[in-house]
Amino acid sequence: MADHSMSEPNRRDFLFLATGAAGAVAGAAAVWPLISQMLPDASTIAAGAPVEVDLAPIGEGKAITLKWRGKPIFVRHRTKAEIEAAKKDDPEIKIDPEPDAKRVKAFEGKAQEQWIVVYGNCTHLGCVPTGFAGDYNGWYCPCHGSHYDSAGRIRKGPAPKNLFIPDYAFQSATKIKIG
Ligand code: FES
Structure with a gap:
């Protein structure tokens, strides 16, 4: 029983981490267009x-x-x-x-x-x-x-x-x- 009660939180931790990672990827994707807009584009260079x-x-x-x-x-x-x-x-x-x-x-x-x-x-x-x-x-x-x-x-x-x-x-x- 003790094993089972331990496995639940672990599984939830994993799901939480997985969600967090997906969130981080989405965050990076949102930030990138901002950065690329701040750099001069190729024609400006x-x-x-x-x-x-x-x-x-x-x-x-x-x-x-x-x-x-x-x-x-x-x-x-x-x-x-x-x-x-x-x-x-x-x-x-x-x-x-x-x-x-x-x-x-x-x-x-x-x-x-x-x-x-x-x-x-x-x-x-x-x-x-x-x-x-x-x-x-x-x-x-x-x-x-x-x-x-x-x-x-x-x-x-x-x-x-x-x-x-x-x-x-x-x-x-x-x-x-x-x-
Ligand atoms: S290029 Fe002819 S003198 Fe300079």
Whole structure:
């Protein structure tokens, strides 16, 4: 008898657990659509959702390359000497004339001229130029010899345009949002 009285609760425990497990599965199924709605869908990823870039780790005189919408983007922290040299050269820009001031963006009304953000594709045939190289120590494209300055302006070689500037804005003094 004792065995029988023990087996009943065990059986009920099993049924309870089985019910609980089914409940957990149903719960997970209900949660999943919520999570999947919060993630960008495939077409959003392909189109390239905006990205935030923390500038704080990029020291003066350094640059990073990130990939966005399948293209490289250079983010460069210019030194005071580089900024001065680029500004001084404004009248010398012949291929695609653009003052240095047009190559930077402002935050709270102040030009953030130490930051240059450009697409990392040469405007000639799209090669990825090398940073801190060439006659102007900006970027040098080894494919056919295009020299860009620290503002990404084409100074010498076959490239017809300055490095393109992506759509971006400062979120704070140390953060930008691209896209
Ligand atoms: S692709 Fe850069 S110089 Fe031709």
